[in-house]
Every structure is written in structure tokens, then in C-alpha cells.
Amino acid sequence: MDYQFKDIEQKWQQFWADNQTFKVENNSTKPKYYVMDMFPYPSGAGLHVGHPLGYIASDIFARYKRLRGFNVLHPMGYDSFGLPAEQYAIQTGQHPSVTTEDNIATYRRQLDQIGFSFDWSREVRTSSPDYYKWTQWIFMQLFNSWYNKAAGKAESIEKLVEHFATSGSKGIDAVSDEDTLTFTADEWKALPYKTQQEELLKYRLTYLRESTVNWCAALGTVLANDEVKDGFSERGGYPVEQKKMMQWSMRITAYAERLLQGLDTIDWPEPLKEMQRNWIGKSTGASVRFGIDKTTLQSPITADYIEVFTTRVDTIFGVTFLVIAPEHELVEALTTPEQKADIEAYITQTKKKSELDRMADTKTVSGAFTGSYVLNPLNGEKIPVWIADYVLAGYGTGAVMAVPSGDQRDYLFAKHFNLPIVPIIDIQNIETEADPTKEGKYINSDFINGLAYKEATAAVVAKLEEVGAGKAKVNFRMRDAIFGRQRYWGEPVPVYFKDGLPYLISETELPLLLPEIDKYLPTETGEPPLGRATDWKHPEGEYELSTMPGWAGSSWYWYRYMDAHNDQEFASKEAIEYWKDVDLYIGGSEHATGHLLYSRFWNKFLKDIGFVVEEEPFKKLINQGMIQGRSNFVYRLIDAEGRGTNTFISHGLLADHKTSPIHVDVNIVKNDVLDLDKFKAWRPEFADAEFVLENGKYVCGHEVEKMSKRYYNVVNPDDIANQYGADTLRMYEMFLGPLEQSKPWNTNGIEGVFKFLRKFWRLFHDEQWNFRVTDEAPTKAELKSLHKIIRKVEEDIERFSFNTSVSSFMIAVNELTDLKCNKRAILQDLVIILAPYAPHITEELWTLLGNAAGTLSYAAYPTFNPEYLVEDEFAYPISVNGKTKMNLSISLSLDQKDIEALVLANADVQKYLDGKTPKKLIVVKGRIVNIVV
Numbered sequence: 001m002d003y004q005f006k007d008i009e010q011k012w013q014q015f016w017a018d019n020q021t022f023k024v025e026n027n028s029t030k031p032k033y034y035v036m037d038m039f040p041y042p043s044g045a046g047l048h049v050g051h052p053l054g055y056i057a058s059d060i061f062a063r064y065k066r067l068r069g070f071n072v073l074h075p076m077g078y079d080s081f082g083l084p085a086e087q088y089a090i091q092t093g094q095h096p097s098v099t100t101e102d103n104i105a106t107y108r109r110q111l112d113q114i115g116f117s118f119d120w121s122r123e124v125r126t127s128s129p130d131y132y133k134w135t136q137w138i139f140m141q142l143f144n145s146w147y148n149k150a151a152g153k154a155e156s157i158e159k160l161v162e163h164f165a166t167s168g169s170k171g172i173d174a175v176s177d178e179d180t181l182t183f184t185a186d187e188w189k190a191l192p193y194k195t196q197q198e199e200l201l202k203y204r205l206t207y208l209r210e211s212t213v214n215w216c217a218a219l220g221t222v223l224a225n226d227e228v229k230d231g232f233s234e235r236g237g238y239p240v241e242q243k244k245m246m247q248w249s250m251r252i253t254a255y256a257e258r259l260l261q262g263l264d265t266i267d268w269p270e271p272l273k274e275m276q277r278n279w280i281g282k283s284t285g286a287s288v289r290f291g292i293d294k295t296t297l298q299s300p301i302t303a304d305y306i307e308v309f310t311t312r313v314d315t316i317f318g319v320t321f322l323v324i325a326p327e328h329e330l331v332e333a334l335t336t337p338e339q340k341a342d343i344e345a346y347i348t349q350t351k352k353k354s355e356l357d358r359m360a361d362t363k364t365v366s367g368a369f370t371g372s373y374v375l376n377p378l379n380g381e382k383i384p385v386w387i388a389d390y391v392l393a394g395y396g397t398g399a400v401m402a403v404p405s406g407d408q409r410d411y412l413f414a415k416h417f418n419l420p421i422v423p424i425i426d427i428q429n430i431e432t433e434a435d436p437t438k439e440g441k442y443i444n445s446d447f448i449n450g451l452a453y454k455e456a457t458a459a460v461v462a463k464l465e466e467v468g469a470g471k472a473k474v475n476f477r478m479r480d481a482i483f484g485r486q487r488y489w490g491e492p493v494p495v496y497f498k499d500g501l502p503y504l505i506s507e508t509e510l511p512l513l514l515p516e517i518d519k520y521l522p523t524e525t526g527e528p529p530l531g532r533a534t535d536w537k538h539p540e541g542e543y544e545l546s547t548m549p550g551w552a553g554s555s556w557y558w559y560r561y562m563d564a565h566n567d568q569e570f571a572s573k574e575a576i577e578y579w580k581d582v583d584l585y586i587g588g589s590e591h592a593t594g595h596l597l598y599s600r601f602w603n604k605f606l607k608d609i610g611f612v613v614e615e616e617p618f619k620k621l622i623n624q625g626m627i628q629g630r631s632n633f634v635y636r637l638i639d640a641e642g643r644g645t646n647t648f649i650s651h652g653l654l655a656d657h658k659t660s661p662i663h664v665d666v667n668i669v670k671n672d673v674l675d676l677d678k679f680k681a682w683r684p685e686f687a688d689a690e691f692v693l694e695n696g697k698y699v700c701g702h703e704v705e706k707m708s709k710r711y712y713n714v715v716n717p718d719d720i721a722n723q724y725g726a727d728t729l730r731m732y733e734m735f736l737g738p739l740e741q742s743k744p745w746n747t748n749g750i751e752g753v754f755k756f757l758r759k760f761w762r763l764f765h766d767e768q769w770n771f772r773v774t775d776e777a778p779t780k781a782e783l784k785s786l787h788k789i790i791r792k793v794e795e796d797i798e799r800f801s802f803n804t805s806v807s808s809f810m811i812a813v814n815e816l817t818d819l820k821c822n823k824r825a826i827l828q829d830l831v832i833i834l835a836p837y838a839p840h841i842t843e844e845l846w847t848l849l850g851n852a853a854g855t856l857s858y859a860a861y862p863t864f865n866p867e868y869l870v871e872d873e874f875a876y877p878i879s880v881n882g883k884t885k886m887n888l889s890i891s892l893s894l895d896q897k898d899i900e901a902l903v904l905a906n907a908d909v910q911k912y913l914d915g916k917t918p919k920k921l922i923v924v925k926g927r928i929v930n931i932v933v
Contacts, residue, residue, distance in 0.1 A: 001769050003761040005725030009840040013112055021855050022117040026562065026575045028071035034579050035062040035074045036558055036618075038587025038595070039124075042078050042103035044088070047110045049715045049733070049745055050627035050707045054586040056730050057624060057739050057802060059116045061584060063836035064797050066117075067861040073579060074117055075561040077124035078104050079554050081132075083227075083235060086489040087219070089520040096489040096520070100127055110717060115726045115839050117857065122564040126553030127489070131560060133511035134570035135553050136494040138602065139206060140504050141609060143495075146203040147175040147254035154254070154608040160203060164188040175254035177202035177209075197501050205251045205605065208502060211482055212327045212393050214354055215243035220522040220529070221486040222247070224549065224594070228354040241351035242327065248483040248493065248546065252601045256280050256476040258615075259600055267620040269740070272592045279593040281477025285311035286461050288401065288470040290322060290374035292334070293382055297372060301333040306374055306385070309396045309475045313464070314456040317445040318403040318424035320414065322374055322385045323367065326350040327393035334385055336371025343368050343387065350389040358389045365416040377469035378460070379445070388413065394479045481598065483549060488520045488529035490547030496538035505538065512543070554595050555602040558582050558617060570611075581614040589623040596621075622800060625742040626706075627733070629713030632669045633701040634679070635659035637692075646686070650694040651701045657692075664700060665712040667719065671748050674698040704744040715745055727838035728754045731809075734802040734837065753806070757841055760813050760834070763827060764845055771848050778823045780868070785815040786826050787868040793833050794864065802837075809834060824849065829862040878909060879930040885912045888929075896923050903929050 016022065037058050040051065062074035078100075085096035085103075104125070111118070124131050145154040150173045163172060168184040180202050188196070201207050214223040218238035227233060228240045252259075260280050263273045289305040306322060324331065326347045335343045346368040350358075367388035374383050390409065391400055404414035404421040414421050425442055442448045447463065448456040464470030484493070492512045495502045505512060515533035523531040530536070530545040537543065556570070562579045563571035596618075603617040637647040638658040649657045651672075668678035676698060680687050691698050705711050720729045732753040737743040766772045778786075789812040796805040816826065828849050835842040835856055846856040875887040876899075886908055890899055900921050903909055913933060920932040 003758045008844045009726050012840045012843045021857055022119050023121050024071060024073050024119050026578050030069055030071040032579060033065045033070040033072050034582045035584045036582045039077045039079050041082050042080060042107045044103050046106045047717055048707055049717050052114055052717060053627050053733050054624035055116060056733050058586045060802060060836040063117055066857055074119060075122045076118040080125045080127040081490045081553060082550050086487055086520055113721050113726060122561050124557055124560050124564055129511040129513055132491040135491050136510055136512060138556060140494055142206040143204055143504055145205045149173040154605055174203055175251060207249055208246055209249055210244050211247045212242050213245050214240050216240045225356050231352050231354060240354060250481040250483045252481045253476060253478055255601050255604050256478055258604055262616050266616050269623055272589055275592040276597055279478055283311045283475050285309060286313040286470050287473045293373040293375055303330055306399050307397045308399045308401045310401055313460050315403040315406045315424050316378055316460055318405050318422045319376060319383055319401045320404060320420040320422055321402045322383050323388045323391050323400050323402055325391040325393040325398040326387045326389055328398045331387060334370040334372040339369055339371035355392055365412050377467060378463060396475060484546035485549050486528035487547050491552055492547055493544040495544040496541040498541035551595055551598050555598045576612055582618045585618040585621045586624055624739050628704050628742055628744045629707035629711055630744045630746050631703050631705045631711045631713040632664050632666050633661040634664045635661055646688055647690045649692045651699045652694045653692060663712045669700050672700050672702060674700050724750055724754045727757055727840050731806050731837050735806040737803055739800055739802055756810050763816060773822050773824050773827060775824050778825045782819055782821045782826050783868040785812055786829055787865055789833060790862050790864045832859050832862055874926050876929050880912045881932060899923050
């Protein structure tokens with residue numbers, strides 16, 4: 001029977017499901033291997049052909065590792081909390097759980113149709129209460145912990161309380177807020193309970209603080225930076241403004257150094273690691289306190305100084321102005337009445353920009369003068385204080401000292417506002433940034449005049465310490481992570497408030513379930529949607545009304561896969577000690593500074609408190625490239641008045657007409673030729689369309705773009721699987737190019753892969769499609785072809801070069817077809833080698849080959865034997881008078897005389913000699929034989 005892929009694929013997908021073929025145990029005599037994908041958010045659109053790329057690669061590797069004798073954990077789940085389901089709920093009134101459940105059903109059907117070897121018994125959903133119970137539990141552990149810098153890890157908050165009770169604040173070296181109190185043990189004990197708890201909140205790893213956030217009034221929630229573009233929400237395109245709100249935060253900055261150092265221990269793409277290094281942003285410099293000149297202020301101010309962090313403290317004598325963020329807490333106090341209108345207008349303007357936009361905009365020069373001054377701590381000079389949106393309140397101290405002779409941005413700012421520019425180093429061109437590696441000599445200061453960079457830096461730091469105005473400091477750009485969203489569809493925070501203080505609920509009350517509400521919008525008084533819940537109240541206070549952000553559930557899910565149904569702990573000690581960490585993680589690079597950074601943070605924390613065994617969660621990470629869409633265009637004729645007509649010009653005829661391009665659904669185009677009837681039926685306005693054809697066809701234009709419904713270039717994997725089969729889809733996605741690179745989808749090329757599988761199937765059948773495989777001994781040529789592909793595929797898979805394997809399979813099948821090979825000894829091993837790529841067809845052939853009922857998923861991968869690739873013969877080109885006449889296979893073990901005798905004895909050679917006696921016979925061993933007559 002011919003290759004009936006639909007029947008074969010349905011049969012084996014059902015077999016795998018019924019027999020739980022890929023279910024794995026948490027103990028085995030086999031070595032473990034953990035392969036994981038970044039789990040998807042189940043959107044209503046389902047999968048397009050770009051989504052499975054990474055899943056196919058990880059599945060090939062997982063199947064290969066099983067064949068190599070590993071106990072492979074290869075799970076899948078859903079990141080199922082999120083804004084899209086909530087927005088749909090707002091629009092329709094349907095509960096987000098219903099939408100999410102429907103979307104998951106679609107995803108599951110599509111994933112099964114592609115033939116993935118997932119252990120579905122371990123499926124997780126972040127929106128399921130039995131999962132988010134443990135997300136809430138981890139939040140509680142963070143709340144009950146502080147970071148002891150002396151110990152280099154997180155510790156129980158009780159240990160901190162014990163220290164306060166016995167030794168006060170003396171000897172505490174913690175990552176904490178700046179305004180912690182200094183006290184003795186007796187003073188601590190004498191503090192009111194509320195004051196003690198407020199002080200502890202300054203140390204906890206999750207805590208409340210007023211933060212500047214991206215607030216979207218239309219969506220009624222805070223948005224992450226990556227959810228905002230050009231001042232508008234990515235979803236819906238609504239205005240976003242900067243707003244100060246009391247928010248939960250995670251003290252990820254405690255782990256900054258460990259997060260940085262850990263990058264050197266993991267096998268991740270270097271560009272991704274560099275993105276994390278830049279995000280963490282370690283820099284060595286000094287903190288400097290510029291005293292506030294209160295003589296010019298008309299209103300009292302409690303603060304005495306503005307603190308800045310600088311990596312170029314040696315340039316302090318070139319400071320001619322200070323810039324603070326528009327959100328800085330001192331802006332209002334520093335603004336004089338004369339400057340109030342300008343400052344307020346500028347702040348209003350700044351609120352319309354996201355932080356990312358502000359950081360990215362290096363060309364625009366804008367700011368406003370507060371009217372106030374600070375004093376240079378080393379020479380007492382008055383320095384004006386400005387606000388500008390390129391300074392962010394959450395980065396460092398929210399203030400920078402501006403040295404226009406040493407920094408390009410400061411220089412442009414000074415020139416724009418006509419501020420002084422004071423040279424600090426004896427260089428000719430002060431418009432370029434000073435290079436500290438150059439040993440330029442300093443000027444304009446008494447005690448560093450003539451010094452070089454390093455000596456000047458040390459001298460300035462020493463002087464600042466002497467006068468109590470600064471010190472050397474290591475700083476990190478990374479900020480603590482905001483951990484709250486004013487949404488409904490997220491994990492409830494396991495906290496209630498009493499007398500203004502946050503308290504954890506009891507662990508016995510977990511999970512704290514999402515309550516039912518009448519609408520999924522903020523309340524009329526501006527509270528988050530949870531404020532609508534009735535009878536949802538803790539016995540001792542009010543529940544937190546914000547929910548956790550989307551990254552909460554994805555920051556630990558790999559551990560839940562290890563022990564997905566445990567209702568006593570997030571995963572058992574035995575399961576964690578067995579699986580340890582993820583050996584291979586595949587996903588998109590867009591998560592570099594979000595999910596991946598937060599996951600590493602939570603993993604390190606869980607190790608600190610003794611619940612996991614590895615410092616890093618993901619040993620090896622691969623970022624798959626994007627499959628781009630191949631868009632097609634039709635060209636509408638423009639009439640003399642410039643109006644669009646209903647006539648469309650074929651691509652090859654455009655030079656003679658004025659037209660405008662229109663995206664057309666790629667599913668009604670084949671090999672760039674438009675199906676005219678389907679086009680007319682596609683949209684009502686095209687029902688009466690007319691066409692100017694070339695050679696009787698309408699040829700469309702094409703362009704590579706992002707795959708998007710907007711461009712009508714989305715290809716549904718269901719359609720490909722139905723038309724060509726899942727095995728063809730799997731192999732074709734790998735064949736498109738290297739896994740890490742982006743590449744365009746082109747359905748036109750898929751026929752070649754389908755024909756290959758059909759040719760592979762043909763190897764096992766005769767001309768009438770009867771299964772026919774013999775037990776004859778294979779020839780040397782057949783063994784050579786087999787062992788070439790064994791070695792090639794093994795090497796390719798181990799280095800994740802899947803596209804080159806597909807090409808090699810095609811070559812091997814062509815070779816065996818030419819050899820008319822139908823030997824079991826060859827074909828059975830070939831089936832196993834191809835199985836990770838095309839699991840359905842190979843399962844069927846494995847059964848037809850007479851193997852015991854079951855699956856080949858746990859067969860032994862064939863062993864490569866290099867002896868079969870050793871060449872013991874050579875096809876010598878035989879030339880007569882310099883012209884090649886034929887090839888003659890001769891053993892490489894023969895010496896020159898034997899080769900000469902063999903050549904001259906050959907009947908075909910004698911024909912070419914035509915009875916003549918050779919004058920000379922030249923033998924170049926292993927290369928050529930030339931006969932001169």
C-alpha cells in the first residue's frame with residue numbers, strides 16, 4: 001500500500017495516548033535527561049507554523065536521547081494567566097477560565113496532531129489552583145526571608161529578629177532599603193510592634209513600596225515595560241502614563257552579583273548572556289552627596305543632600321549642573337514658585353513616555369530647571385538642579401551629576417540650555433567623551449592637578465570620605481522587580497492588611513482562590529477588579545486586591561513538572577534530587593531579561609532556603625529563530641483620478657500600469673499563482689474583480705514579513721498536517737535552515753520533503769506496494785551508506801544542526817534506492833535513525849518489519865562502525881593519451897605492477913587500445929592510470 005500518512009499518524013498518536021508511551025518515572029537505572037520548552041500562553045488564535053519550531057527541535061532531541069538509553073523527562077504545560085483572556089472577559093462577560101480552557105483544548109489538539117512525545121501526565125497550568133497554591137507558597141517564603149550579605153544567601157526573617165533582639169542592628173550586613181534604623185537590642189525591644197514590622201518590611205525579599213509604574217487607565221492596570229510601545233499599550237493601543245503607586249516588589253537586586261557570576265557557568269547563547277549582563281549593569285564607582293543650598297529655597301525641606309552614583313568621580317570638578325528624575329521625591333520641594341509651571345508641564349509630558357522610550361531616546365534634548373541649587377562637596381560651588389526624562393527614579397539614586405566636558409549627552413544638554421562647560425582634562429576637543437584609559441592630566445582642581453586617571457580617582461574618593469560626602473561603591477543598574485498587577489486574571493497575593501500592615505495568610509488557607517466578581521474592570525472608586533468581590537475577606541483584615549504578574553507562575557514551573565500531582569509540597573525532595581535541573585531548554589530570546597532572569601532569581605532563592613539542589617535552573621539554553629511569513633500581494637489598478645479600481649494586474653505586468661499592492665491570503669495562493677475563484681470569494685468587495693493575466697495566470701508578488709493575521713500570511717499547521725502529514729511538517733520546519741536563525745516559511749518547498757518520505761516508504765515495498773524486505777546480507781556499499789547516515793545524524797543532533805540531517809537523510813535514501821536495497825539489516829537501523837524526525841512513519845515500518853508489538857521509542861540507537869567507511873577500493877579513471885575513457889575499481893592494496901597487469905588485462909581497456917601496444921603506462925596510486933599509445 002502506498003504511503004497513507006493520515007491513517008498512520010492517527011493510529012500512532014492514538015497508540016501513544018492509550019499506552020502513555022512517554023510517561024516517565026522519577027527514578028531509573030538509566031541516566032536522566034530533562035528536555036523542556038518555554039510553555040505557551042494559550043491564545044485564541046491557536047498555533048501557526050512558526051510556533052512549533054522549537055517544540056519540534058526539542059522533541060527530536062528528546063526522542064534521540066531515549067534511543068540513546070536516557071530516562072527522558074519531556075513535559076508540556078500552559079502559562080495560562082494573562083491579560084488577553086481578561087480583556088476578552090471585559091468585552092464579553094465570559095469568565096477568563098472558560099476562554100482559557102477552550103484555548104488550551106485547541107492547543108492540545110494541535111500539539112497532539114504534530115506527534116510530540118510529551119509526558120502529558122505531568123501537564124501544568126499556571127491558572128489552576130493546585131498549581132498557583134505553590135506560587136503563593138513561594139511568595140510567602142520570600143516574604144519571610146531577608147538577604148544576609150555576610151552569609152551570601154537568603155535567610156529566615158526570624159534569624160534577623162533574633163539578631164535584633166540580642167545585638168540590635170549592629171553587625172547586620174543586609175540588602176535592604178536605604179532608610180533602615182540604627183538601634184540597640186533594648187531599643188529594638190522597646191519599639192512598638194507596628195514599628196518593628198515596618199522596619200522588617202525594609203529587609204524582606206518581597207515588600208511594599210511606592211514605585212513608578214506604567215499605568216494604563218483604559219486597561220485599568222499596571223503594564224510591564226515590554227507591554228508598552230511608544231507610550232501606548234501593546235494590547236489595544238491605549239495611552240500609558242508614568243504613575244506612582246504602592247506596589248509589591250521583589251528584591252532581585254540582592255542576587256545581582258550571583259546572577260552575574262552564574263552566567264559564566266551555563267551554556268547559553270552569548271548574545272543572551274550579554275543582554276542579562278547589560279540589564280544587571282554592574283559598575284564600580286562612588287556615591288557622592290551634593291548638599292542642598294537651602295539659602296535660595298522659599299519653603300522648608302527636610303532633606304540635606306541629593307545623592308548620586310558615578311563611575312567617573314574623578315570628573316567632579318567638571319560638574320556644572322545636576323539632573324534628577326521627574327519622579328524624584330524631592331522635585332516638589334526643590335521647585336521654586338517661579339519654576340513651578342515649567343516643572344509641572346514637563347512632568348505631565350514625561351508621564352506619556354514609557355521608561356524604555358525614555359532610555360532609548362538619545363537624540364531629544366529636554367528638561368526643566370527647578371530653581372534650586374546644590375553645592376559641590378569638594379569646592380563649594382553652586383550647581384543648578386534640573387529635571388530631565390532621561391534620568392529615571394528607579395535607576396541608582398534617580399539623580400546624576402552632569403559633566404558636559406566629559407559626556408556627550410551632558411554636553412548636548414548644556415549647549416541646548418546654555419549651561420557652563422568646564423574642562424577637566426587637558427585635551428583639545430572637549431566635545432568628545434573623555435577616555436579614562438588615556439593618561440590625560442587633570443586641571444581646574446588643587447589636589448588632583450597633573451594626576452593621571454587612577455590616581456585622581458583614588459584621591460577624590462579619599463577626599464569625599466574625609467569630608468563625609470561620599471565613598472567608593474559598586475552599583476547595579478538592575479532594579480527590584482515590581483510584583484503586582486491591578487488585574488483579575490492572576491494569582492491572588494496571599495496577604496491581608498490589618499492596621500495598615502501586610503500579614504501572610506496561614507499555609508493551611510492555601511490556595512487563596514480567585515473570587516467570583518460581576519465585572520472584570522476596576523471598581524468605580526479605582527480599586528483593582530478584586531475590589532468587586534463580595535464576601536471575600538480575611539477574618540482579621542482585608543485581602544490584597546492586586547494579583548501577581550504574569551511572570552510569577554513561569555518562574556518555577558520546571559520543578560512542578562518533576563512532581564506535578566504532589567499536594568503536600570511543590571515537588572518532593574526525591575524528585576528534585578533525581579531531576580536536579582533542566583538539561584536542555586529551548587525558547588525565544590525575547591524572554592532574556594524577563595522570564596529567564598526572574599527564573600534564575602527564584603531558583604537561587606529556593607536553593608538558599610534548602611528546597612532545591614542546583615544554583616542555576618537551565619544548563620543549556622537554545623534560542624530558536626523566528627519562522628517569518630512569506631506574504632503575497634495582488635496589485636490593484638489605480639485609475640486616472642488616483643482611485644482604486646476592482647481590476648488587478650499580474651506581477652510581471654506592473655511596469656505598464658499604476659497600481660497599489662494589497663496583502664492577499666497566502667492560503668489561496670500556490671507557487672505564487674492566485675486562485676481567482678477563491679480570491680473572489682475571499683472578501684465581498686472582490687466578488688466582481690477583474691484580472692489582467694500573464695500567460696493565462698495571475699502571478700502574485702511576495703515579501704518576507706513577520707507572520708501575522710494582519711498580513712494574511714499565517715499558515716495553520718493543521719492545514720499542513722492534513723495535506724502532507726505531521727512527519728512532513730516536522731521535517732520541513734527543520735529543513736528550512738539552522739534552528740537559531742530566522743527564516744521565511746515557504747509552503748512551495750514542502751513538496752520535496754513529502755516526496756522524500758514517500759521515497760523512504762518505497763524502500764520497503766515492491767512496485768505493487770507490497771511490503772517486501774529480505775534477510776539477505778548487506779553489501780559493502782549498503783553498509784557504507786547506512787553508517788555514513790548513523791554518524792552524520794548523531795553528530796548533527798548533538799550539535800542541534802537538524803537542517804543538515806534532513807539533507808543527509810535524502811542523500812542516504814537516494815543512495816539506497818539506487819542500490820535497490822531492501823535488506824532488513826540496513827532498513828531497520830535506518831528506521832530508528834529517522835524516528836526522532838518522523839516518528840509516525842517509522843513506528844509503522846518498525847511494526848511491519850516484524851518487531852514485537854509496541855513502540856520503537858525505546859529501541860537502541862544503532863552503533864556507528866567506522867570500518868564500513870574505510871575505502872579498500874578506488875575507482876581509477878583510465879585515460880588513453882590523456883583522455884578519460886572509463887573508471888575501473890581496483891583494490892588499494894595492490895602494488896604498481898599488479899595494477900598495470902589488471903588494467904591491461906581488462907577487456908574494455910583493450911577495446912580502447914584497438915590492438916596497439918602501449919608505449920608507456922603511468923600509475924598514480926589512488927588517483928589515475930594513464931596509457932600512452
